[in-house]
Amino acid sequence: MSVKYAVLGLLAQRRGYGYDLVQRFEEQVGPAWQLNAGAIYVALDKLEQEGLVRPTTPGHGDASVTRRRTARGAPRVIYEATPDGLERFEEWMATGSTMSPLREELHLKLALSQPRNLPRLIALTYEQEQACLERLEQHLGGASFDELVASTQPWPAIASVMVRDAEIAHLQATVEWLRRIREAMRWLQEHPQAPRAPAR
């Protein structure tokens, strides 16, 4: 579970409490991840069980810093990474990354379609392309990748733009794929004489 290591990494940067970690995750990783805030708390619990993070001990200095209260009055626990945690995080950084499976609803519709669905499938490719454009629109006028890399920005800014660029690259590839299959489906529509058996 990669969110677990991201939480560990955030705590390795500096200590923090649950909601603070949610905000820092979104700031550094970007909105494309579509983080479910609950995952951060699940990760914190797991990390604590494994001894990789711990609640900071009140005592040195002001106790209110470490155990502030949440809006509902519950004590707000501030976590920090343990030496084991820091070591585990470094290990994680050094290991290869897994790839997520590609799971899109459109892929299922395509796989389970029939030749008679061609017009609707072509329409779906347009709709999907519109959705991609809408997602790309959110990056309009954002800090330009080129500009940041070329200038003397601090590393966190560059790293976060590189992560955002991954979404742009993904959307671009999706649109190019949509255009390819649309062209193929249009051709099939215009050449219906070729016999095509329906799916089993």
Added chain:
Amino acid sequence: MTLLSLAGVTKRYARGYREVEALAGVDLDVESGDFVAIWGGSRSGKTTLLRVAAGIETPDVGSVTFDGRELVTRSRRARARLLLSEIGCVWQTGRITRGLSVLDHVALPRFKAHSHTHARHEAHDVLERVGVAQCAHARWHELSDGERTRVALAHALIRRPRLLLADEPTANLNMIEREQVLGVLRAVAEEAGVAIVMTAPDAPNLLQSHRLMSLDGGRLIKPRSEQRGTLIDFPGARPARERARGGG
């Protein structure tokens, strides 16, 4: 105010024995100060779209209006005059005037109204702005592809057009040059209120614009937030913006 408006523009070409639809029912409104980026691959129809918008080609169906006046029905002469004064174009196949240096080629449109010294001064400023001042005294054959595009951009900008049409102005540029060109386009739109329609072959080059859309097989595809009417012939293209405005 809408400066350029394409409505239901369709353009077909004969290619060999078959007919190719380069544009299929394109609707596009561009206002002054608007920077529109159109994403299209090769054979998507993007160059045709710009040529129709410039009045160089007339559509088979549909209308093109510039500043509220129909372009399609205007004389060739009137359209040529617009191209010299109000519509600036940057083509991928640009050339500079034979025998001139880059500086004089760019200064040429200003020679008539200003002293040559003044015109050259201005040309130098524009060349500097698009990052090719070092090429001022070069000849065409000495320029790289990326430099040629930027010289063409300078040539278009020096006339201070109200509408700028640029066909892949970021092609053949490196990271820093791309940044510079897109920055100039954005600034020209925002500061001078020039309407810009630019094409690009990939997504990252679109993102310095104000609006982006995609062109494929002659069909202009807009983000759902912008799609109005039945632009694309598929069921489910609902007029999202009109609904949001309460049916207006």
